[in-house]
Amino acid sequence: MTSGEPLGAQTSIRDVSQLGDFTATPRMITITALALPVGAxxxxxxxxxxxxxxxxxxxxxxxxxxxxxxxxxxGHHNPAVLLLAPVIGGLVVGLMARFGSEKIRGHGMPEAIEAILLGGSKVQPRVAVLKPVSAAVAIGTGGPFGAEGPIIMTGGAIGSLFAQFLKMTADERKTLLVAGAAAGMAATFNTPFAALMLAVELLLFEWRPRSYVPVAAAVAVATIVRHPMLGSGPLFPVTGSLHIDLGTYALCVVSGICAGLLAIVATVLVYAAEDLFHRLPIHWMWWPAIGGLIIGVGGLIVPQALGVGYNIIGMELDGSIGLGLVVGILVVKTLIWSLSLGSGTSGGVLAPMFMIGGALGTLEAHIFPAVGPGFWALVALAGVLGGVMRSPMTGVVFALELTHRWGALLPLLIGASTAYAVSVLLLRRSVLTEKIARRGYHLSREYDVDPMEILFVGEVMVEGPLTFTGDVPAGDALAQVSGTDPQTVLYRRQMLYPVVDQAGCMTGVVTRTQLESAANEKRDDVAVGELALTDVVVADPDEILRVVVARMAEHAVDRMPVVDRHDRRRIVGFITVTMLLAARVRDLEEASHSERVLKVPRRLAASRHARPDGDDR
Structure with missing residues (x-):
């Protein structure tokens, strides 16, 4: 019957043979095999x-x-067509959403994220059909959107539906959903690496082999299948050499700041428009038609701002676009895209961001020194993408794979990272997560190593917990844990007491509640061995805390004995939920405690101030 202090150091070598860098099982191979047809x-x-x-x-x-x-x-278009086609397209989308599925509204990625986080990665079959059709109608009638968002949602729906026909966990359904989404994106742009980065930065919410390997397999298959249908070259091939100097890198920071500010403006406009539409005294079914009217007016001013606009993006990146058109694209495209997307129509984000970012960079090219054809457009494109989606690495890789301009890697990294920094400092949420937040849910996109993954039970447990032999009367046991002295208070907080035999081996556990119940029932003389629970959940001192947390949750317990790894009946300690918080305390201290580790030696500091001329004589 002894108590101990927290175990600070191990006297023997800890057994970590059961632990590895990653957790993976053969099930990963099965899910990978299933991801292959999803990608195709x-x-x-x-x-x-x-x-x-x-x-x-x-x-x-x-x-x-x-x-x-x-x-x-x-070429020339009938003004009536430019004005009314988007209105009709918006009306069709509104009807499809009203009488088909409301899930088709929006640009696809928030809906995919919501399905993953809140819906158990279950997507309705009708979404797989209605989403691409509604997007085709919206974009085909002049909507200034991209096809990638709807393709991401549709590919995700295919992966989810495939998984729903099989007996799978929610995590496995998520993997196939993301595999389909990333595969669709890779096939659209011929950007397998960027699609994989997007999956990691936006959709998977984890970095584990069990999800990465199947998604990578699906992306690879989709890219291979794409080549005979859509080609294997870059979507926007750019030629010409680059002449980069130190000043170029500094201006990339300036470009990144501008791109970040533009990303914030575009995001704010989208949700300001959504707020305005919510105030309209008409059913939301009609909102996309009103958004279509906004698109039509913009189309009368700058017809080239309508549609996906791959041709305009290509002109921006090869430097062949005129200044007047660039200004029109930057202003009109930003306005009609953000205002119409706020109406709840169906369309994607990436292609519009390419065009808007490219227009910003083309304007910068008239101010900044010449580096190469379309260079500044490319830097601003990656910056706007990194700022709008809060995914700087995806923005960099996208820009590289779209153009194969590999020599621009470092400038792109500087520009996209700067835009990302501006965006996260000035705006709480991105265009992708604000929609989810407005539905009352919180999404964090920060990832770090869980401190419970690196601390062991033996580092936080209490050694030598209070135990009772099986023949001790319940009344005596209760009396021992009912005093007010400090040691007894510690015993009382233990709440769960191992019951041992004469050799000190655990035979069960008894709770304080059981002891109190026996006293209330006038059964003070009953032996604790008769009250003991024999189905005991235990921990091992060499287990990491995450495993113990999961075990506590699975068995609905908040404390458990710790037993020797070689003799599962020998008690070596005790652990509670409160002790598990030690990992969080250590993490908090590392994040908040500041200290100066190295100091200038006093003798050196004194010699510096002794003679200003540096002469030590």
Whole structure:
């Protein structure tokens, strides 16, 4: 019957043979095999959606049957078509959302995140059909959106539906959902690495082999399937050499600041527009049509701002776009995209951000020194993407894979990281997470190592807990833990007491509540061995705290005995939920406690101040 102090150091070598850098099981191979067809199907869906957008665009604006992906603004258009086509498209989307599924509203990624975090990664079958069709209608009739958001949601729906037909955990469904989403994105832009980065930074909410490997496999398959259908080259090939000096790197910081501020303006406009639409005294079904009217007015001013705009992005990146058009794109595209997206229509974020960021960079190219064709457009493109989506690494990799301009890696890193810093300092949430927050949920995108992953039970447990032999009367045991002296108070807080035999081996546990109940029932003489619970949940001193937390949650207990790893009946300590907080306390101290580790030696400091001229004589 002894108590101990927290165990500070191990006297023997800790057994860590059961631990590894990562946790992975053969189940990962099964999920990877299932992700392969998901990736292939998602690539086909991406190709189909792009062709459907091309078909609708050609029919509406060019009066021809063709599936090539084109954008409005090439040649002359009837003003009535420019004004009314987006209105009709918005009306169709509103009807589809009202009588089909409201989940098709928005740009896709918040909906995918919500399905992962709140819906057990379960997507309705109708979303897999209605989302791409509604996006094709919205974009094909002039909507200034990208196809990637709807493709991400559709690919995710395919992965989720596939998983729902099988017996899987929510985490496994999430993996296949993200595999489909990332595969669709890779197939759209021929950017497998960027799609994988987007999955890690935005959708998986973890960095584990169990999810990374299947998603990588799906992305690889989707990219391979894409090549014969959409080509294997970069979407926006750029040629010409770059002439980068030290001044260029400094100006990349300036470009990043501008891109971050523009990203904030665009995000604020989207949700300011959403707030305005919520105040309208009409059903939300009609909002996309009103958003379409805004698009139509913008199309009358700058027709090239309508549609996906890949041709405009290409002109920005190769430096062949005129200054007047750039100003029009920057102002009109930003306004009609943000205001119409706030109406709840269906469309993506990436392509508009490419065009808006490219326009900003093209303007900068008229001020900054020449570095190479489209260089500043590329830097600003990555910056705006990093600022809007709060995903700087995705922005950098996207820009590189879209153009294959690998020599711009460092400038892109500087610009995107600067924009990211500006965005996170001045705006609490991104365009992707604000929508989720407005529904009353909180999403954190910060990742760090859980301190419970690196601390062991033996480092926080109390050695030598109070134990009772099985023949001790319940009344005597209760009396021993009912005093007011400090040692007895510690015993009372233990609440769970191991019961041992004469050899000191644990036979069960008894709770303070059981002892009190026996006293209330006038059964003070009953032996604690008769009250003991024999199905005991225990911990091992060499286990990490995360494992113990999970075990406590699984068995609904908040304290447990710690037993020797070689003899599971020998008690070596005791651990409670409160002791587990020691890991958090250490983490908090590392984050908040400031100290000066190295100091200038006094003799050196004195010699510096002894003679200003440095002469020690």
């Amino acid at each position: 199907v998602s690539a086909v869906v991406a190709w189909t959606l792009l062709r459907l957008i091309g078909l609708i665009t050609n029919v509406v604006f060019y009066d021809r049957l063709d599936t090539r992906l084109v954008a409005p603004g090439v």
